Amino acid sequence: MKDLQKKLKDINKEYNYFNVICDDLQEQYKNANKKGKLYGMPISIKDCVCVKDVETRGGSKILEGYKPTFNATVVQRLIDQGAIILGKTSQDEFGFGSFSTHTYNIPKNPFDKTRSCGGSSGGSAGITRKLSDLKIKHVSIAESTGGSIACPAAFCGVYGYTPTYGLFSRYGLLDYGNSLDKIGIMADNLKDIKTVFEVVKGYDEKDSTSLNLEKTPLNKDDSIKKVAIIKETLNVDPEIKEAIIKTVKAKFGSYDEISLPIVEKYATPCYYIIAVSEASTNLAKYCGLRYGAAEELKGTFDEYFTKVRTKYFEPESKRRIMLGTFTRMAGYRDAFYLKAAKVRTMIINEYKKAFQKYDLIISPTMPIVAPKFSDIEKLTPLQNYMMDIMTVGPNLAGLPHLSCNAGYSKKEKLPIGIMYIANHLNDYKLMNDKLK
Ligand code: GLN
Numbered sequence: 001m002k003d004l005q006k007k008l009k010d011i012n013k014e015y016n017y018f019n020v021i022c023d024d025l026q027e028q029y030k031n032a033n034k035k036g037k038l039y040g041m042p043i044s045i046k047d048c049v050c051v052k053d054v055e056t057r058g059g060s061k062i063l064e065g066y067k068p069t070f071n072a073t074v075v076q077r078l079i080d081q082g083a084i085i086l087g088k089t090s091q092d093e094f095g096f097g098s099f100s101t102h103t104y105n106i107p108k109n110p111f112d113k114t115r116s117c118g119g120s121s122g123g124s125a126g127i128t129r130k131l132s133d134l135k136i137k138h139v140s141i142a143e144s145t146g147g148s149i150a151c152p153a154a155f156c157g158v159y160g161y162t163p164t165y166g167l168f169s170r171y172g173l174l175d176y177g178n179s180l181d182k183i184g185i186m187a188d189n190l191k192d193i194k195t196v197f198e199v200v201k202g203y204d205e206k207d208s209t210s211l212n213l214e215k216t217p218l219n220k221d222d223s224i225k226k227v228a229i230i231k232e233t234l235n236v237d238p239e240i241k242e243a244i245i246k247t248v249k250a251k252f253g254s255y256d257e258i259s260l261p262i263v264e265k266y267a268t269p270c271y272y273i274i275a276v277s278e279a280s281t282n283l284a285k286y287c288g289l290r291y292g293a294a295e296e297l298k299g300t301f302d303e304y305f306t307k308v309r310t311k312y313f314e315p316e317s318k319r320r321i322m323l324g325t326f327t328r329m330a331g332y333r334d335a336f337y338l339k340a341a342k343v344r345t346m347i348i349n350e351y352k353k354a355f356q357k358y359d360l361i362i363s364p365t366m367p368i369v370a371p372k373f374s375d376i377e378k379l380t381p382l383q384n385y386m387m388d389i390m391t392v393g394p395n396l397a398g399l400p401h402l403s404c405n406a407g408y409s410k411k412e413k414l415p416i417g418i419m420y421i422a423n424h425l426n427d428y429k430l431m432n433d434k435l436k
Pocket of ligand 1: 094095096097098119120143144145146147148149176275388
């Protein structure tokens with residue numbers, strides 16, 4: 001464990017995968033539950049998931065110094081089964097982004113340091129790839145609101161699993177958008193994902209949106225008989241299209257092509273309206289009085305609050321507060337937030353119809369391979385948001401999905417991700433060996 005700690009520090013100097021590396025790995029190992037299902041398994045945790053007594057900032061300057069006095073339910077379940085918590089992985093501030101660039105500690109892609117790891121769980125994906133290359137066993141706990149597990153998993157060439165909404169407790173997660181947030185798992189193999197899945201899933205009375213699996217059980221049938229690729233999503237770089245079709249043919253032999261026109265046209269605007277609306281209320285509690293960063297107490301509450309938030313929030317967070325406050329405002333609520341909620345139902349229904357016929361619905365995970373930081377800088381906010389076109393659909397609908405590697409681009413040798421989407425509570429289909 002001492003060696004591992006040193007290795008993590010060395011990797012971090014070069015790649016910024018951790019905001020915090022725990023300094024008690026040896027002690028954790030000594031005290032770990034030897035009979036646990038995860039005894040000795042090193043696990044990194046995305047910074048937005050609370051770990052007791054370990055600084056937890058969600059990638060934000062505003063939470064500097066905040067150490068939770070409790071473990072998130074997911075973390076507690078891992079520790080109870082003997083896992084070793086390595087530290088907190090770097091991410092976009094509060095999950096706002098697709099490239100992990102909206103933060104003070106930007107992770108670099110393990111394949112090319114001038115490129116992004118993806119986001120917002122960039123650190124989790126980067127360290128998963130890096131430790132896998134070094135043949136060190138490791139799993140990462142990440143989080144997705146609109147694609148933050150699938151996207152970085154694709155850009156770093158690892159498996160990224162996002163569960164059915166409500167299957168993993170959100171207790172102890174720093175909220176981004178409560179109706180969308182899901183804790184999930186990254187690893188370099190499906191078997192470890194399944195082992196961790198069995199440990200963390202299931203009802204938690206501390207989370208009112210947690211699913212009671214006795215009332216709404218998981219479908220244990222993991223068989224995959226019929227699959228379909230979403231036609232519109234093949235309208236990408238020919239190299240990505242080719243990799244997806246080749247992978248699907250190799251794994252399933254035959255497939256259908258289907259159209260999901262409502263998802264295609266409305267998922268991105270619908271997602272961003274709902275996500276920013278929920279985010280803007282969730283951020284209200286960060287005002288420099290209760291948690292983390294503070295300034296000298298001077299002036300009225302509004303003056304103080306404004307000073308702290310101006311100084312410590314990233315520009316992207318400020319943008320989302322403005323947008324979200326607008327979409328929820330009296331007079332605009334009907335036109336934006338409530339309309340988006342209705343469109344969300346239409347999107348769910350469109351998927352549900354497709355699942356009457358298919359076990360899995362497939363698309364590329366991202367329309368591009370990992371971009372260069374210098375190119376990301378040139379993107380407008382809207383172009384940034386459009387990058388999530390493939391991943392926001394299943395996230396809006398609360399559907400479980402898995403991003404896997406589907407090969408590498410020819411020129412830059414960067415990983416290409418393929419995304420499998422299953423129906424609600426059909427998470428076991430995503431752990432079928434066929435997807436290995
Ligand atoms: N890129 C999306 C966003 O910025 C998704 C982020 C996430 O899943 N946390 O909202």
